[in-house]
Amino acid sequence: MKENKTKYVILGILNHEDCSGYDIKNRIDVALSQFFSAGFGQIYPTLKQLVEEGMIINTESSSKNGPERKVYQITKTGKIELDNWLKIPVEKEDVRFEILLKLFFAGNLNKEDILSHIEYFEKRNRLKLEKLQKMASELEGIMEESVDHKNYYLTALFGIRVHEAYLRWAEEAKILV
Amino acid sequence: MKENKTKYVILGILNHEDCSGYDIKNRIDVALSQFFSAGFGQIYPTLKQLVEEGMIINTESSSKNGPERKVYQITKTGKIELDNWLKIPVEKEDVRFEILLKLFFAGNLNKEDILSHIEYFEKRNRLKLEKLQKMASELEGIMEESVDHKNYYLTALFGIRVHEAYLRWAEEAKILV
DNA sequence: ACGACCATGTAATGAGTTACATGATTTC
DNA sequence: GAAATCATGTAACTCATTACATGGTCGT
Numbered sequence: 001m002k003e004n005k006t007k008y009v010i011l012g013i014l015n016h017e018d019c020s021g022y023d024i025k026n027r028i029d030v031a032l033s034q035f036f037s038a039g040f041g042q043i044y045p046t047l048k049q050l051v052e053e054g055m056i057i058n059t060e061s062s063s064k065n066g067p068e069r070k071v072y073q074i075t076k077t078g079k080i081e082l083d084n085w086l087k088i089p090v091e092k093e094d095v096r097f098e099i100l101l102k103l104f105f106a107g108n109l110n111k112e113d114i115l116s117h118i119e120y121f122e123k124r125n126r127l128k129l130e131k132l133q134k135m136a137s138e139l140e141g142i143m144e145e146s147v148d149h150k151n152y153y154l155t156a157l158f159g160i161r162v163h164e165a166y167l168r169w170a171e172e173a174k175i176l177v
Numbered sequence: 178m179k180e181n182k183t184k185y186v187i188l189g190i191l192n193h194e195d196c197s198g199y200d201i202k203n204r205i206d207v208a209l210s211q212f213f214s215a216g217f218g219q220i221y222p223t224l225k226q227l228v229e230e231g232m233i234i235n236t237e238s239s240s241k242n243g244p245e246r247k248v249y250q251i252t253k254t255g256k257i258e259l260d261n262w263l264k265i266p267v268e269k270e271d272v273r274f275e276i277l278l279k280l281f282f283a284g285n286l287n288k289e290d291i292l293s294h295i296e297y298f299e300k301r302n303r304l305k306l307e308k309l310q311k312m313a314s315e316l317e318g319i320m321e322e323s324v325d326h327k328n329y330y331l332t333a334l335f336g337i338r339v340h341e342a343y344l345r346w347a348e349e350a351k352i353l354v
Numbered sequence: 355a356c357g358a359c360c361a362t363g364t365a366a367t368g369a370g371t372t373a374c375a376t377g378a379t380t381t382c
Numbered sequence: 383g384a385a386a387t388c389a390t391g392t393a394a395c396t397c398a399t400t401a402c403a404t405g406g407t408c409g410t
């Protein structure tokens with residue numbers, strides 16, 4: 001840890017368009033769920049902190065038409081912070097595959113239990129792969145429209161390749177177990 | 178979170194052989210580093226907690242030959258706890274790919290910066306893939322000797338498939354950027 | 355009226371990292 | 383005698399999840 005990813009995700013989203021905390025949560029769930037998630041309990045305090053740091057400002061607070069709603073905008077300071085972070089090379093992936101942990105210690109388990117772990121894993125990830133493929137094929141058509149669509153497509157493609165690898169491994173593992 | 182993985186990793190290791198905290202750290206770094214890591218600041222307090230819970234006992238404490246050293250052993254309670262955990266199906270992977278986050282928000286970056294991110298990612302993971310392949314080929318020869326070796330091999334194979342996917346994606350991404 | 359959704363926030367808790375503090379043994 | 387490795391532990395801090403607390407709007 002050490003680097004607060006939620007902070008940069010919020011800056012990244014606000015760099016696109018002004019949003020409320022609720023909007024930010026939606027954007028994350030829709031577009032980033034494949035490789036990032038955050039709850040309100042993380043988002044609202046981070047927004048508060050970012051305001052204190054001068055990275056974002058609260059431009060609009062309406063409770064007239066609809067429920068209370070605070071809209072935030074990224075500042076110049078925030079943009080610089082985001083840009084600096086974007087340029088830092090990524091040193092390591094932060095992956096903790098619980099299924100591998102279980103497999104590694106599975107000496108205790110019988111074949112059926114191991115197989116059912118693998119099959120469950122397979123099923124879950126096949127569904128995810130299908131979703132990603134759908135997403136990618138929708139994006140393919142509009143990829144040339146903007147850099148954002150292209151980057152979005154690249155993240156979907158990453159998911160596809162990784163999930164294909166999961167399924168290939170599951171096939172092989174079922175035979176070896 | 179909620180489920181303390183370090184706890185089960187320690188139980189899993191002690192289920193194999195009696196170890197000290199220092200040994201456990203070594204086992205994790207050598208065999209599990211691909212998908213798990215833990216520092217001493219996590220290991221020692223967890224050992225203490227596991228003793229309190231009756232999952233493990235401290236069998237040997239020597240300061241005669243060499244520095245202070247405490248060896249722990251798993252108890253029947255600990256074995257049951259481990260077994261129960263092993264049987265619980267894994268619901269989701271816990272992956273947070275920082276590179277995808279950066280790519281997703283990379284609208285700000287120029288092509289060179291994006292390419293250098295991808296190339297760095299590629300280089301790093303090519304090295305890791307080579308290590309995994311070496312590990313796997315060593316394990317292939319002794320796989321039939323024990324269930325543990327086979328399970329170890331399966332985790333290495335998982336790493337290989339996933340890293341191959343990373344590299345394939347990087348190839349494709351470089352063209353599309 | 356009820357449920358779905360919009361909307362913001364705090365408090366408690368858990369999990370993990372980093373830095374700190376200490377000291378022995380082995381190897382060069 | 384310096385550096386590497388063995389060895390244990392605590393304290394401060396950060397990050398994230400879950401549960402709680404509150405209340406408005408819109409459609410049926």
